[in-house]
Amino acid sequence: MKITHDIHTHTLYSLCCYDPEATVQAYVRRAAELGHTVFGISNHLWDEKVPGANDWYQKQMINYGLAARDSVPADTCGMRVMIGAETEYYAMTDTLGMLADTAQRFDYILVPHSHVHMKGKVCPDPDDVQTRRAAMARKIAESMPYLSEAQAKKMAGTLSVTDLEALVYAEPTDLAKFYSEQMINSFEALMNNPEFIKMAARVPTSVAHPMHACCIPREQTVAANWALPEADLRRCFEMAKKLGVGIEINTSCFNPADDYANEANIRTMKIAKDVGCKFTFGTDTHSLKGLDSIRKGDRISELVGITEDDLLDVAK
Numbered sequence: 001m002k003i004t005h006d007i008h009t010h011t012l013y014s015l016c017c018y019d020p021e022a023t024v025q026a027y028v029r030r031a032a033e034l035g036h037t038v039f040g041i042s043n044h045l046w047d048e049k050v051p052g053a054n055d056w057y058q059k060q061m062i063n064y065g066l067a068a069r070d071s072v073p074a075d076t077c078g079m080r081v082m083i084g085a086e087t088e089y090y091a092m093t094d095t096l097g098m099l100a101d102t103a104q105r106f107d108y109i110l111v112p113h114s115h116v117h118m119k120g121k122v123c124p125d126p127d128d129v130q131t132r133r134a135a136m137a138r139k140i141a142e143s144m145p146y147l148s149e150a151q152a153k154k155m156a157g158t159l160s161v162t163d164l165e166a167l168v169y170a171e172p173t174d175l176a177k178f179y180s181e182q183m184i185n186s187f188e189a190l191m192n193n194p195e196f197i198k199m200a201a202r203v204p205t206s207v208a209h210p211m212h213a214c215c216i217p218r219e220q221t222v223a224a225n226w227a228l229p230e231a232d233l234r235r236c237f238e239m240a241k242k243l244g245v246g247i248e249i250n251t252s253c254f255n256p257a258d259d260y261a262n263e264a265n266i267r268t269m270k271i272a273k274d275v276g277c278k279f280t281f282g283t284d285t286h287s288l289k290g291l292d293s294i295r296k297g298d299r300i301s302e303l304v305g306i307t308e309d310d311l312l313d314v315a316k
């Protein structure tokens with residue numbers, strides 16, 4: 001199926017976007033050229049009414065994100081152009097980055113549960129890293145007895161994983177198992193989060209890059225994706241279906257080599273399709289050029305078996 005929407009896009013309003021051409025105006029123009037009928041901007045946003053934002057999110061609050069609406073050109077080339085947001089879910093504290101009330105100011109919301117690089121918020125350190133940190137804190141405390149326990153812990157906490165590896169031995173964690181468990185547990189926790197349930201009932205909501213541990217070395221993500229147990233995926237997607245929450249096909253997560261033969265996300269999405277979930281497509285682009293990668297979605301939809309009927313209403 002030719003995909004004619006893209007509702008996961010970041011413009012210069014997202015602090016991780018560095019392309020000077022990534023403006024709303026330029027995106028709208030290019031999206032129309034690509035044949036889209038529906039187009040959405042979804043910058044990273046955290047609701048100031050929700051405590052707990054990290055430094056990065058503190059600079060990306062609600063009005064900042066809504067300002068994108070003022071940049072939508074009067075002539076949208078016949079497309080429906082929407083202003084959405086990609087908020088955040090901190091599984092470690094069961095915190096959704098946006099209230100349902102606030103979400104109603106947007107046309108739709110994408111909620112990620114898989115930004116696992118946000119250690120201590122979205123995901124804990126793997127066990128071996130935690131063991132190494134604790135051992136390092138003890139070593140620091142022993143060699144500098146005038147430090148408080150908290151100071152020693154803080155110093156050990158600033159060391160990178162690589163530094164710790166060089167300094168303290170610990171049995172390495174099975175990262176495929178670790179991240180796949182994180183994905184299942186955080187997805188399930190999100191589906192049970194009362195604010196999320198409220199949000200999903202009021203505003204079109206889709207899970208961004210579901211089950212795909214992001215921003216860690218690619219081989220770790222791939223191994224974790226293959227390790228996701230089918231029964232757990234099925235249970236998670238059934239919860240999403242019940243809430244009417246969309247499952248995102250995020251083209252940036254799919255490796256097209258050998259016609260996607262080694263892409264675990266195809267298997268994951270087939271399970272979601274089999275359960276009866278509805279889908280949204282997005283490039284998750286952070287550049288003007290990246291919008292073109294929506295074309296990967298055409299083939300992915302065929303391989304997964306997604307047709308127009310399987311799209312979430314907001315994407316139609």
Ligand SMILES: [Zn+2]
Nearest residue numbers: 086112208209
């Ligand atoms: Zn994301």
Ligand SMILES: [Zn+2]
Nearest residue numbers: 008010086284
């Ligand atoms: Zn994104």
